[in-house]
Amino acid sequence: MECMIIKTSPRKSSSSSSSTSLLSSCWGFSLAIALVLSYVHIARSLGDVDYEDNYKIIGISSNNNNNNSMVISGNSNISSISSSSCNVYEGKWIYDESYPLYDSKACPFIFKRFNCLKNGRPDNLYLKYRWKPTNCDLPRVHGRDFLKILKGKKMMFIGDSITLNHWQSLLCLIHADLPPNSNIIRQTTDFYSAVIFKDYDVSILRSNSHYLVDIEEEKVGRILKLNSLKMGKVWKEMDILIFNTWLWWNRIDSAGQNSTFDYIQDGNELFTKMEPMDAFQKALMTWAKWVDSDVNTTKTKVIFQAITPSHYNGEEWNETLLVTKCGSETETIGSGSSSSSVEEEDQLTNACEGEIQPISGPVYPAGLPSEWFILKDILDNIKKPVHFFDITTLSQLRKDGHPSSYNDFGGVDCKHWCIGGVQDTWNQLLYQVIK
Known part of the structure; x- marks a missing residue:
């Protein structure tokens, strides 16, 4: 410890009793x-x-x-x-x-990794x-x-x-x-x-x-x-x-x-x-x-x-996503797509990346997560x-608030938050x- x-800033005088205290x-x-x-x-x-x-x-x-x-x-x-x-x-x-x-x-x-401006956002x-x-x-x-x-x-x-x-x-x-x-x-x-x-x-x-x-x-x-x-x-x-x-x-x-x-x-x-x-x-x-x-x-x-949301899946806010499927093959999913879910091994390549504004209004399209109810x-x-x-909910509306690629480890961070923000x-x- x-x-x-x-x-x-230095002060002109400081008694030993004060320092001891x-x-x-x-x-x-x-x-x-x-x-x-x-x-x-x-x-x-x-x-x-x-x-x-x-x-x-x-x-x-x-x-x-x-x-x-x-x-x-x-x-x-x-x-x-x-x-x-x-x-x-x-x-x-x-x-x-x-x-x-x-x-x-x-x-x-x-x-x-939380200081998005210093990381070049x-x-x-x-x-x-x-x-x-x-x-x-x-x-x-x-x-x-x-x-x-x-x-x-x-x-x-x-x-x-x-x-x-x-x-x-x-x-x-x-x-x-x-x-x-x-x-x-x-x-x-x-x-x-x-x-x-x-x-x-x-x-x-x-x-x-x-x-x-x-x-x-x-x-x-x-x-x-x-x-x-x-x-x-x-x-x-x-x-x-x-x-x-x-x-x-x-x-x-x-x-x-x-x-x-x-x-x-x-x-x-x-x-x-x-x-x-x-x-x-x-x-x-x-x-x-x-x-x-x-x-x-x-x-x-x-x-x-309460539960803190992440923003890796644009389907949650009705946004089309590009998914990289364990290699160079890509598939579009999301609003209007016949695919309703993302396989666990898939990597979301844009998620919160490039988001610069909140979701308008008071409602998050995907609703509350199941862990919130527990x-x-x-x-x-x-x-x-x-x-x-x-x-x-107020955090779910802020898909724009994450470090995304403006962090210090090179990946895309859509779960932590930029400070300030x-x-x-x-x-x-x-x-x-x-x-």
Whole structure:
């Protein structure tokens, strides 16, 4: 574990007691994670390595009850949720020349593969869209607005590389609104990454967890344990928790093959095969039982992010696609085609590539994915209050918001998001949830 105090500009004097206080806070906070060492035996994930927290601490210079229907009222810049007549997750994207909310090229937190402008994306139209709920307006929120409502608190994002994507978007939004003399501490361990805004006593953390439930190394190999959630001992100490999982469940095929584990354990039985939806549901039920039994929701606010869409299949938004079939032979599919599906071995060659505008209107032609309903059902039956952060449809409408070929690995990425972009709107909505 590493920890460093970052002062973004030098000050004329600094007492030793002040420095000692900052260091004590930094290392004292780190001790909270130590308790997990006696409980968790984690096999580090082999896949998606470039997305994980393998960077070192660097200096940062700052620049200038399950109720999901929210109303935003009043004419001030920051308004409040006052009733349930406006669902802010329903609406459409509208062009707004005042966007984006910050300059992504000036943000030090973005992994290169999410920084589409630095990777050469030639258009910036995707940065110019604002989310407009159907029956109300979503007020613009700035970075220091977040720090003011989070003062003295710890907020943790828990999930896969989509969560990393989201976390970095929020850090950029905050960074852009801070004065040059802000004190920022960055920490990294094997279990979490944290950015601490010392002037506000705010910690914004990210815990990498592809499945939420545990993967443990045993003699037989790496075991995905659908009934075990030992990292919860650390998570429950936070003031705000934001969960997400699905991306890696979708990578399990019908034979249960996956690069991050060798077996799946359900109860006392080990399996080499399990349908992804079944495993996903069982893991979510374990998570829900943990919330009901272990999380003090009078102290800790729990939020679960809805399923994040990818845009690899243009049939979903009625667009004709060119498919490369394991070689040079091509076939056109999509709207008006007699072919209704794409074989698993086929490679979609244009998918989100070249998309520069959202889908107009409030409806995604393909509708909600089946995994959304599994998640919604689990959350509807949980006893304690958990907010369903339902960004699925509004994100489905943004086929233009992905890195596509403007990343650092050479493929076409239609599942993660450009920073800035769509996830900045997620954070505008997140403010209204945690306010």
